Amino acid sequence: MAKINKNYNNLPQTYLFSEIAKKTKAFQEKNPGVSLMRLGVGNTTEPIPSTIIKGFITGVEKLGNVDTYTGYGDEQGDTRLRVALSAWYQTQGITLDPTEIFISDGAKPDSANIQSIFGTDSIIAVQDPVYPVYQDSAIIAGHKIVYMPCTEENGFIPSPPNEKVDIVYLCSPNNPTGVVMTKKQLKAFVDYAIENKAVIIFDAAYAEYISDPTLPKSIYEIEGAKKCAIEINSFSKWAGFTGVRLGWTVVPMDLVIEGTEGGKINNLWSRRQSTMFNGASNISTEGALSVLSDSGQKESKKLIAYYMNNAKIIKENLSKLGFKVFGGEHAPYIWLKTPNNLGSWEFFDKLLKEAHVVVTPGSGFGAQGEGYVRLSAFGDKKDVKKGMKSIEENLKP
């Protein structure tokens, strides 16, 4: 007699973005003449630059020719791409062998699936608030979760947990708060992990938005991190690959946990992926190779600069209007404290109804997100400006 996995009953009742879509749709149906400004969703909007488009075309053309056609690829992902990523890390002073890199279809599935290789009774620490995948996948797997509060008081950067945990998820630059951990702050977690024999899962999906060279883009800039940390990254926010799907996960050979030798964790992830995954698309892969080319790098930096200009517009305008805003300097997200102690969804509704601006309620990212909303820099500059103007003109006090 088949039964359902009851852990699903413990999930937040609706998935955040579905709920926003529903509310927005309902408003739109009641007000068909109104044009909404969507400043909430973390979905890229600018076209992919020409060098990368050419990469995709190359990938497609290869598939149309018997001499260049490829099916299933190399087990950990296209070797050329793993070599190119290894070289890219080296330009940042980080030495990683291509065998330590696994290509995937994105950071989100990897963030969830990585739990598979660790004990089913692992205690998992997550930031609060944070992008839901770490917590929700842990709930589905039945793990105990420890929350690390990110509050105005600690600058939205938590300290390592007081208790012993097995797995620590860290997302920096953070989604949704837009703040970035310093090397010192990150070092505290590496020290914690080594002392407590825990593993850090470091989500660096927004690393390319960091412009201050003293801030760490990779956890491997921190001494000792290779012994205790897995890093996940993606081309989604870096080069507009949200719909294209291409990410990667680094599992260093030096990463060991109690009772295992070097290479064992790397080997387990290899086994998980070769058993339950069949590789990223070979078309996406060719595009990814182009992202890492000189011109691809230049063009994607421009893309990021475009979004970061939006972030600046949002931050400056909202500050000018007297809102308390955080992040948005090294991340495409602005974290806004709601006025008059409004709840996140209350302020979401207010912005929707009065200013026709759609944001993301902070409470959807965790209990500590209550009283905040997330604004996103992804969007057309004109729409961002229009949204700011509409908030200025239409939002009632």
Added chain:
Amino acid sequence: MAKINKNYNNLPQTYLFSEIAKKTKAFQEKNPGVSLMRLGVGNTTEPIPSTIIKGFITGVEKLGNVDTYTGYGDEQGDTRLRVALSAWYQTQGITLDPTEIFISDGAKPDSANIQSIFGTDSIIAVQDPVYPVYQDSAIIAGHKIVYMPCTEENGFIPSPPNEKVDIVYLCSPNNPTGVVMTKKQLKAFVDYAIENKAVIIFDAAYAEYISDPTLPKSIYEIEGAKKCAIEINSFSKWAGFTGVRLGWTVVPMDLVIEGTEGGKINNLWSRRQSTMFNGASNISTEGALSVLSDSGQKESKKLIAYYMNNAKIIKENLSKLGFKVFGGEHAPYIWLKTPNNLGSWEFFDKLLKEAHVVVTPGSGFGAQGEGYVRLSAFGDKKDVKKGMKSIEENLKP
């Protein structure tokens, strides 16, 4: 203190295809002059037809233009594709609503991930031999497994288990045996599932290789199946998408298990996918739409005919040489009984060393696969013929 998931220790020591690659590589390094004929791996080799290539190009071009650029797509996958698949099922007399179809990056991940929505103590039945993903993912999740032997005696089609199980995986046309279940044989499983309140996971990835219209291509051709079966399918073997990555899973609204209402299982899968997956590539999706167009259908049927001609060549030649062979009529796989009771790996080694032909050892698909090897119709016709000639001329008795 992080620990590993000990269930990984219960997996077969090496993943079948990695082991073949290693053995082949070792032989090649010792015999650099020898050119090997690979007749084992289920990887497509023919180029993707022009209509579908044009579909990919459309997908790529859209990403290069701000007006047509898309990021994350619809939650269950591109609505146009779900509507097109629904229409395609309808041409076969099967009515499925687009909300019952979920687009994914392939049949393999879905086959594994679907277990997430069912009880962690589910007992899972799998064919023996069969494609490893069902068993291996069940081992990783710690499920009890019941094997359904597929032997020469039962024509490689098992009967439903004698004991009560919760989940039954069925793969028809079967990989690796190449045999197809009749409607009557499949009906026995549907009846079993309804009687025992079990759920069938039906992997139809090779359905398009069926040419006999009396054989079921979809489990939903069987009365009652919507109440108890999930169907998984893919464009991989149908249109050369092994490297492109595009599949889908059908979870009917009528599918209920004890204690749930209609739509609940569909909803759970929706939750699993929206939480832990981020959609198939939008480029792959455009190609998939082209597969379902009139010309795409015609061209992909030609592709399949090409491979099935290879299957015919293999089957006829091996039969002529006195081998006992099965399958290969409605599937791209030929299941060969090894001569002189040789073990699967023994015969693999013999074929590699004497005939320079690489096949897939049947024992890699399960205990009942011992004493068999799988030959695959994927490959160039010339190579297939060369392989057959080499076996005829070089294989020592």
